[in-house]
Amino acid sequence: MRLLPxxxxxxVRAVWAESYEVPSGHRRLAWLAxxxxxxxxGALTAGRIGRWLLFxxxxxxxxxxxxxxxxxxxxxxxxxxxxxxxxxxxxxLPWLVRRFLGSASDSRLARFLRVGGYGxxxxxxxxxxxxxxxxxxxxxxxxxxxxxxxxLLLVVVAGYVxxxxxxxxxxxxxxxxxxxxxxxAGVALGVVMYAVAPLGLSKNATDPWLPGSAIDxxxxxxxxxxxxxxxxxxxxxGRRYRGPVDPHEIDKARVWQCGVAGILATGVGALIVAVxxxxxxxxMPRAAWLRxxxxxxxxxxxxxxxxxxLAASNSGGAYGLIxxxxxxxxxxxxxxxxxxxxxxxxxxxxxxxxxGPEPVPDPPGSGRLADAGAAR
Amino acid sequence: MRSRAKFSAQTLLVLxxxxxxxxxxxxxxxxxxxxxxxxxTLYPILIRLAERxxxxxxxxxxPSPGRPRRHLYRLTAVGLASAMxxxxxxxxxxxxxxxxxxxxxRAGRPAVDPVTG
Numbered sequence: 001m002r003l004l005p006x007x008x009x010x011x012v013r014a015v016w017a018e019s020y021e022v023p024s025g026h027r028r029l030a031w032l033a034x035x036x037x038x039x040x041x042g043a044l045t046a047g048r049i050g051r052w053l054l055f056x057x058x059x060x061x062x063x064x065x066x067x068x069x070x071x072x073x074x075x076x077x078x079x080x081x082x083x084x085x086x087x088x089x090x091x092x093l094p095w096l097v098r099r100f101l102g103s104a105s106d107s108r109l110a111r112f113l114r115v116g117g118y119g120x121x122x123x124x125x126x127x128x129x130x131x132x133x134x135x136x137x138x139x140x141x142x143x144x145x146x147x148x149x150x151x152l153l154l155v156v157v158a159g160y161v162x163x164x165x166x167x168x169x170x171x172x173x174x175x176x177x178x179x180x181x182x183x184x185a186g187v188a189l190g191v192v193m194y195a196v197a198p199l200g201l202s203k204n205a206t207d208p209w210l211p212g213s214a215i216d217x218x219x220x221x222x223x224x225x226x227x228x229x230x231x232x233x234x235x236x237x238g239r240r241y242r243g244p245v246d247p248h249e250i251d252k253a254r255v256w257q258c259g260v261a262g263i264l265a266t267g268v269g270a271l272i273v274a275v276x277x278x279x280x281x282x283x284m285p286r287a288a289w290l291r292x293x294x295x296x297x298x299x300x301x302x303x304x305x306x307x308x309x310l311a312a313s314n315s316g317g318a319y320g321l322i323x324x325x326x327x328x329x330x331x332x333x334x335x336x337x338x339x340x341x342x343x344x345x346x347x348x349x350x351x352x353x354x355x356g357p358e359p360v361p362d363p364p365g366s367g368r369l370a371d372a373g374a375a376r
Numbered sequence: 377m378r379s380r381a382k383f384s385a386q387t388l389l390v391l392x393x394x395x396x397x398x399x400x401x402x403x404x405x406x407x408x409x410x411x412x413x414x415x416x417t418l419y420p421i422l423i424r425l426a427e428r429x430x431x432x433x434x435x436x437x438x439p440s441p442g443r444p445r446r447h448l449y450r451l452t453a454v455g456l457a458s459a460m461x462x463x464x465x466x467x468x469x470x471x472x473x474x475x476x477x478x479x480x481x482r483a484g485r486p487a488v489d490p491v492t493g
Contacts, residue, residue, distance in 0.1 A: 034415025
């Protein structure tokens with residue numbers, strides 16, 4: 001019943017109520033089966049069954065790619081804990097968010113962001129599980145630290161899932177323009193950051209596009225996008241926001257929009273670079289085409305590949321730091337920039353106030369004729 | 377020029393049943409008996425007609441003891457006009473309705489009262 005849109009539930013209740021009038025036995029069962037058909041049709045209309053099936057298939061694939069391995073190995077245990085936690089989060093948090101903010105928004109961007117966010121988190125889970133363990137299983141304090149880092153990462157992932165669900169919900173406070181601006185800035189940041197460091201932040205990684213230069217234009221662009229992107233997104237989102245009429249309320253709402261735009265500009269970027277980077281590191285020893293792309297013109301021996309894979313895996317934790325640090329940077333820069341957005345959208349001296357409706361143009365020809373046509 | 381709605385043969389059967397006494401509220405099971413349609417066919421038709429504003433629905437307000445409230449249906453004014461137009465141009469006689477009660481009859485008490493059902 002819950003899979004059904006609210007407006008269709010009455011119809012299912014109607015079928016159920018009428019079943020009391022139908023002679024018992026197979027005729028009543030047939031009548032109720034018709035009711036189930038109504039449920040299926042309504043759910044398919046809303047696309048919910050399709051989305052749940054898609055999620056189930058993606059989760060099954062993630063489990064297939066993540067689960068194998070000896071349970072005696074620490075990396076296998078961590079991978080399984082990751083898998084179970086992530087699937088529970090992805091399946092359970094929507095129910096929680098729906099209680100407060102409603103179901104998913106109908107906008108294409110919101111749906112794209114939800115599907116993309118879910119796909120990215122599942123892909124990150126697979127990629128992280130497929131990384132080559134950097135050394136022997138940790139023991140003692142190292143083991144405790146590893147578990148602490150793991151739990152911290154899962155909390156961060158939960159935060160990402162909740163954020164994606166919250167900003168794309170029907171009753172979200174985030175304006176559509178803010179969502180679009182922040183997401184766009186985040187995609188640009190993620191792609192450029194990945195181009196700069198496809199194998200993490202390790203100095204051992206050979207960058208195909210930046211041979212031997214620390215001040216390459218792409219590196220400069222990455223820094224500009226990391227620090228300037230949230231500011232630009234926040235100012236733009238704040239200026240475009242048209243919310244409550246009360247000037248005090250709208251200022252507060254603009255600060256929120258600026259902060260969210262900043263978080264989106266860095267959070268989306270962090271997710272993209274973490275998924276692509278971790279995936280690249282995990283795929284490197286298995287995919288020759290990727291090694292040719294990462295190390296153009298070099299013919300690496302298996303030992304060299306393994307060595308570089310280990311080095312890259314060691315720097316895989318950097319992506320965890322990126323996932324934590326980027327949204328904090330974005331939030332701070334976004335809120336900091338809100339002052340500029342509020343100043344620039346202050347009403348002009350001598351009044352101002354909210355924009356009024358557009359003047360209605362005169363009807364073509366005679367207004368009377370137009371009115372008469374409307375009345376008909 | 378107004379475009380005429382296209383209805384399937386099953387939809388025409390439902391419209392014909394509802395047209396017989398347009399002021400009356402009908403139960404789903406009564407409509408199923410009248411049209412010979414199964415619930416899995418009848419209810420999607422009713423849903424579509426209701427979404428297009430051709431059929432109005434309400435809940436019985438005083439259900440029989442031990443029974444859930446029943447859902448009742450009848451044509452709207454727009455629905456009656458569309459149904460009459462569609463049935464008049466339908467090829468087969470099966471879907472042709474008998475003359476509907478005059479619109480003024482709607483002011484009177486319906487045969488199936490939504491309060492008592």
